[in-house]
Amino acid sequence: MNRNILARLYLILPSILAGLLLTGCGQQDQPASDTSASESGTARVDLILTNGKVLTVDDDFSIHNTVVVDDGRIVATGGSELASRYQSDQLVDLGGKTLMPGFFDSHIHIRGRPQRYIELGEVTSIAEIQELIAAKIEEIGEGEWITGYGWSEDELAEGRRPLRADLDAVAPNNPVTLTRAGGHSAVVNSLALELAGVTLDTPQPEGGIIERGDDGQLNGVIRERQEIVGYLVPDATYDEMISSLEVNLNALLAKGITSIIDASKTTDDYLMFEDLYSNAELPLPRAALQFQWHNPEAINALKARVGDGTEFLKIGPIKVFADGGFTGPAAYTLEPYVNQGEYRGYLNMPEEELVSLLNEIHDAGWQMGIHAIGDAAIVLVVNTLADALERNPRDDHRHYLNHFSMRPPELTMELMAEHNIQITQQPNFTYTLEGRYAENLDGWRLQHNNPLRSPMDHGITVALSSDILPIGPLVGLYAAVTRKGMSGEVYGPDEAITMEEAIRGYTLLSAYLNREEDVKGSLEPGKYADMIVLSDDLLTIDPERIMDVTVEQTYVNGKLVYQQ
8 A cells, every 4th residue: 555545544543533432432522612611610621531440650559530631731630520520522431441651662673674674573483584585585686685683593483593594595696684683693694695705714703703503614693793794785765764664663552652762873863753753644652762872973963953852752861782682692791601611792892992981971961871781791881880970970860771681799789779870671581582591591690580679679760661572561561570481481580570560660760761750651740641541451460461461542642543
């Protein structure tokens, strides 16, 4: 279907569905009035949602019945008596359903995709990957680069990674590079290696590994430094990227995500987002973009121009990569990986350079969100931040660690609490990356992957997010309260948290990380009316059914932007 036609359908769909709510969801017309109050003295507002279970996520986690919205903001929450104090042309009967703040994913990656791209997030076999490659070659022709993202050996029927030979079998004449879910490794085919000049004689790149198979030959897998091949992929056109970016951002609303921090962008990316948010034909979530500190002059110039940005688009914290991840694996650990000799992963740059960079950004007055996965990386980053804060104190710096996948020593968590260093955690990793942890860690380290309770008990703010593994927040909520992997095994039950704590982490605390707790993250008067209606009550549902819960409606600024 033509993109513009599809976009217009999306634009009018909320209005159509709002009309359908007259019967399907209990919406009732109220008498019209051209004044702010009716003759009976009731105030006129844009929207009232009532007869529901309203999770406000305020300090007391209050639960109410009714929400009143006007001009895109929450006016009041309370009991059904509010419906007699306010009048609206839109009165929605929630029918007992749960209404809560929209999810705020504080560490996510959303981008546009070119025509050469293959989505691999739901593939279940290497054979299916081969079929998708063959279909893409049929679509774009031989000789063209093919890219893709999202495969995971833990979800493939063959129980292993795709390798160079698998790609060569279907794409001998097309260079191919397919990135694993998580982005820390990729598999490429022989033609891609040849074009990049990567051979057995190529030195190992700093911070990465060019893998060899049991036969001593290159198997096509490159950990952490897949750009030694990927730099050859031709740039997509602007129109390709912005069109698919719009669709991909819009798709978040169906998952109940109303705000995001996109965790690795450039100032040029911001300009594309700015263009999109000024001209979008589809409803979009609110976004903040994290920049890497590659071009401080450009970052500061953009900040001088946009200031705090708009209600829908702003500049977020600065992103710094301390180490790799477990999908490589290349996370930097205190003790060696299981059955890998003395291998402990890598820092993303020499230690002295990393320490200098963190100090430079701190001294420049910016907030940082720092990728730190291995316990050794966490210790180094926290020590560096603590030293920087003692040398150059800042009362409300709000520096935080992205991931915090391994539980560090107690002293490190004490330093974090003392210096107010926060976390955005991905509990869904415990579920989707179970195989990677089980292969590379053992004992106490394995059981305490992605710790939640222990840092919270130390007084550390722990927000929750997805890092697109997968995007859906319900997987994160499930893993946070059950601590279960895909196999059903429970890892470190002492690290589990309550559903109330998990919901707060995916809403108000994520807003706090982005200095937006005054306008987002809870349904309190004066805040944006960014809300979702769920099919089931997360507070009472059997934990095994959490991932079956669906988002039935999503509201942004009090407007219905998604209806199941």
